[in-house]
Amino acid sequence: MNCSLEIEQKRLSAVHALQWLETAHSEDFDRLCRLAAAHFRVPTVLVSLVEKDRQWFPGRVGFDASQTPIEQSFCRYTIQNAEVMVVNDARLDPRFVDNALVTQPDGIRFYAGAPLCNHHGDVLGSFCLIDTVPRTLQPDEVAVLEDFAQLVMGQVEQCQAMRYRHPVSRLPNLQQFLLDTQDVAVTGSQVRLMVVIRTQPMASAADVSVNSNLDAQQTRRDMANCLRRRLDGIAELYHVSDLDFCLQMSCERSRRDDLVRMLLAVITEPFTHQQVAVGLACCDDGQNSAAALMGKATHAAGRAVYRQVPWAAYDEAEDCAQRRALTLLNELADALVSGDIFLEYQPRFSLQDGRLLSVEALIRWTHPMLGKIGPDEFIPLIEGAGRISTVTRWVIDRALTDLSGWIDDEVRLSLNLSPLDFSDLDIALTLQSACEKHGVAPARLEVEITEGEWIRADKRVIAQLTRIRELGVDVAIDDFGAGYSNFAYLHEIPANILKLDKSLVTDLESNPRNRIIARSVLHLASELGYRTVAEGVETFRCMSLVRDFGCEEAQGYFLSRPLKLQQLKQQCQNIALTFTPEPSNAQIYADLGDTDQVIEAA
Structure with missing residues (x-):
């Protein structure tokens, strides 16, 4: 029965x-x-x-x-x-x-x-x-x-x-794979191993003739036959997409590494890594379906191709990071419209009289599901996707909209630019058009660029910076002291402001070497005619030190955190610094340690 x-x-x-x-x-x-x-x-x-x-x-x-x-x-x-x-x-x-x-x-x-x-x-x-x-x-x-x-x-x-069946190789295809593996189970002591073999397209993108397509199909057919012969008696081979083959095996957990080594040798020996790349994914808890495991192995194969290595194993953290990045990029346009991406403004003050001189526009992103996303995460993603110019235009338009309704006409606005903006935009024309649109004088604007060799590497950058200065817009070298930091090349750049990097400023109280560097940089910058700004001022002593070193302006959490527009407008009447009696410089140095000891320690 x-x-x-x-x-x-x-x-x-x-x-x-x-x-x-x-x-x-x-x-x-x-x-x-x-x-x-x-x-x-x-x-x-x-x-x-x-x-x-x-x-x-x-x-x-x-x-x-x-x-x-x-x-x-x-x-x-x-x-x-x-x-x-x-x-x-x-x-x-x-x-x-x-x-x-x-x-x-x-x-x-x-x-x-x-x-x-x-x-x-x-x-x-x-x-x-x-x-x-x-x-x-x-x-x-x-x-x-x-x-x-x-x-x-x-x-x-x-x-x-x-x-x-796949029409080229006649091997079982993806549909057959899903049917064959839907009820496959592994015991508690076994692991399931999924292998995806990515074949590399041999023809160039420009070569799309009938003959080249036929040649590519024949090449893939030959590779399929080779793989099928080598895996005969070991595992069933499936042709799951034009470029990808896959196979699945189970083994005892203790034999997993040996099985992986054997399979890699069998699969890759006849080919170079320019011809095939292998992705591996393993499940030892029975929680992944064959389809999910194949997706992970496919992702790993893609990483192997990207890294130009023969094989790669699936990395959960890396995959999660990539999926998070893809989510952010897919939702960027909506976030710019919905208000999930917005601007905050960090005030910058005069160290001579405490007046509010300017505000730096800082982009922020609060995602409805992922929460606060730092600019150090999403800006590189946007730059890598080639979409930074869209964001830059949005920042300029939004910031100038806010500035045009500002109570104090003397307050300036500082905007950060990406190196990619100089190749993707006519940034000088963009700034000029935005100023005309919003009725803002160009003299109220400042653009910040990060120092680096990239500025001199492309003559178009210098040309655009020159046009920006001709508009009356200030140009600031941001994060000076963190990277290239060579005064020799500054005369080639039409900048008039140097912003000392916060990595030097924040540690002034406890790092004698940083005090010597900061004092020297600020003195030389002043001698060369640059306005100087200290970033990352977080204590009264730090502010007093950079002021004593001759720095003209400062910003940082001790002075003010970045504020939303409404908060800034509410406080703009009373936001100027009040300089209370402060210890003498001699007393500051006495607190920090003997000057000779400072120099010796440096």
């Missing part, structure tokens, strides 16, 4: 695998039905596939319904035998005398069905002839009916091959 149930379950699985034929109607099946109807001179011919509760018809002629309940099926009896079943007169057959398809007007009287057997021996249904009058079928007609059944199965298998 159990054997019969297993056979039936196997048969039903084979029929279920063909359910896509129900919606992907094939005219070829109907054509065979019409030919049979003409040959046997019957009004109705059906290609019937028999399931547990119904039979349905991929091809039919002379029958309106696309399916019938299993209780009305003649074919459910046909599939029980390997021979043609003939019912000369259904009204005289006890199995069908009460069948609704028989008792209805012009009901079925004659039926002949030939079993539809696949190459595994499973009987899926029948190719059947139906007439409304009794008749008989001669032996030669039985043979022809069996031939028609064979033609139907040939068509079914051809359709299956088109659906479940």
Whole structure:
């Protein structure tokens, strides 16, 4: 009994695998039905596939319904035998005398069905002839009916091959992989290993001729045959996309590393890493489906290609970071409109009289699901995606909109520019147009660029900075002292402000060497005619030191944190610094340590 149930379950699985034929109607099946109807001179011919509760018809002629309940099926009896079943007169057959398809007007009287057997021996249904009058079928007609059944199965298998085989390699494809692996289970001591083999396209993007496409297909076919031979007896190879092959294996956890080494050797030995790249993913808790595991291995193969290495293993943290990055980039445009991306302004003060001189526009992003996203995370992503100019234009427009409604016309606005802005935008024209649009004098603007060799590497940068200065806009070298920091090249750059990097400023109290560097830089900058600004001032002593060193302006958390526009407007009347009596410089140095000791320590 159990054997019969297993056979039936196997048969039903084979029929279920063909359910896509129900919606992907094939005219070829109907054509065979019409030919049979003409040959046997019957009004109705059906290609019937028999399931547990119904039979349905991929091809039919002379029958309106696309399916019938299993209780009305003649074919459910046909599939029980390997021979043609003939019912000369259904009204005289006890199995069908009460069948609704028989008792209805012009009901079925004659039926002949030939079993539809696949190459595994499973009987899926029948190719059947139906007439409304009794008749008989001669032996030669039985043979022809069996031939028609064979033609139907040939068509079914051809359709299956088109659906479940890759057209180039004829290997099982992605659909077959998903069917084969949906119920695969591993024991508690086993791990599941997924391997994706990414083949590299050999033709260039410009070479799209018919011959080149044929050559590429032949190359991939040869690679598929090579891989199939080398993996024969080891694992089933699937061709899951134009470029990707995959295989799945299970093994004891203790043998995983050995299995990986063996597979890598088998797969990569005939090829160079310019031809194939391998991605690996492993699951040892049974929580990943085969499809999910293949997705991870595919991601790893992509990383191997990107890094130009023979193989790579899936890294969960790296994948999460990439998916997070993709989420941010996909939602960038909406965030600029919705207000999730906004500006805050950090005040900058005069160290001579405490007046508010300017505010630096700082971009912020509060994501509805991910929370606060730091600029150090999303700005490099935007630059890498080639979209920074869109953000820069948005910042300029939004900041000048805010500045145009400012109460104090003496307050200036500082804007940060990316190196990429100088290649993606005519930044001077963009600033000029924005000033005209919002009625803001260019003299109220300052642009900040990070120091570096990139400024001198492209003559267009110097040319655009020169045009910006000609507009009356200040140009500041930001983060001076953190990178290139060479005074020798400053004369080539039309900048008039130097901003001392906060890495030097924040640590002034405890780092004697930084005090010497900061004092020297500020003195030389002043001698060369630059206005000087200290970033990252976080204590009173730090402010006093940079002021004593000759710095003219400062910003930092001790003076004011970045503020939203409304907060800044509310406080702008009372935001100027009040310089209270402070210790003498001698006392400051005494607190910090003997000057000679400072110099010696430096």
